[in-house]
Amino acid sequence: MQSFKKISAFLMAFVVLFSTMSFSFSEHFCGDHLVDIAFFSKAESCGMAMETASNDSDCNAIKKDCCSDQIQQIEGQSNLKIDFKNLTLEQQQFVVAYTYSYLNLFESFDNNVTAFQNYSPPLVEKDLNVLYRVFRI
Template sequence: MKQLFRKITAILMAFVVLFSTMSFTFSEHYCGDLLVDSALFSKAETCGMAMETAPATSDCNAIKKDCCSDTVKQIEGQSNLKIDFQKISFQQASFVIAFTYAYLNLFEGTNTTAVPFTAYSPPLVNKDIAVLYQVFRI
């Protein structure tokens, strides 16, 4: 149960980082006051009623106002997730070094066990001492 909870938490945290760094563009096309199309990550399609701009050489000075309008909303994601190590103080650096050293040595064990009596041979037993003195442990 504990491992399942950790896996779910890790996946959720990965999605939080993914969506906080992702940028979104939301585009809308209005014809008058009516919303015709909206699009995410791309440009919204027009209604086909957009007026063409007149060339500069034409004799026509009358300019009609276009009834269509486009709005683009852009949501910027977070761009700097990297910690700048140039701004760390001496106290923070010494804490990180001490914590890392203590954490790494926490899991370090001894490789061999020291047995001090390996050079000595056991005494020769001629009689069973427990039976001789009739001392039995229950």
């Protein structure tokens, strides 16, 4: 039972972590073929990218680049905070009662009360273990 609680707490922590985390991955295509995929960074080029024409060139022909990059982002949740302004009266009463009872669990008594402090034990007239022949091993 204890290991089940630990495993379930561990799994719930991962669910919260991955639901709030944002991911991005980049893909580099050369024509219709996927060349590279990169997570959290830009994908590497295949080296076949066309150079842009300079202003001094006398060539007016524009060649289309066969390579393309696609960047996809997966956004995580950002609103995990509970807004206490929107609680109903019953929910507010429950929160107050739960907090009060939870905090009272950890209060300790200032002094230890012993009821037999002023009383002495009874006098033993006979040894009952020997009389009834009952011995603990």
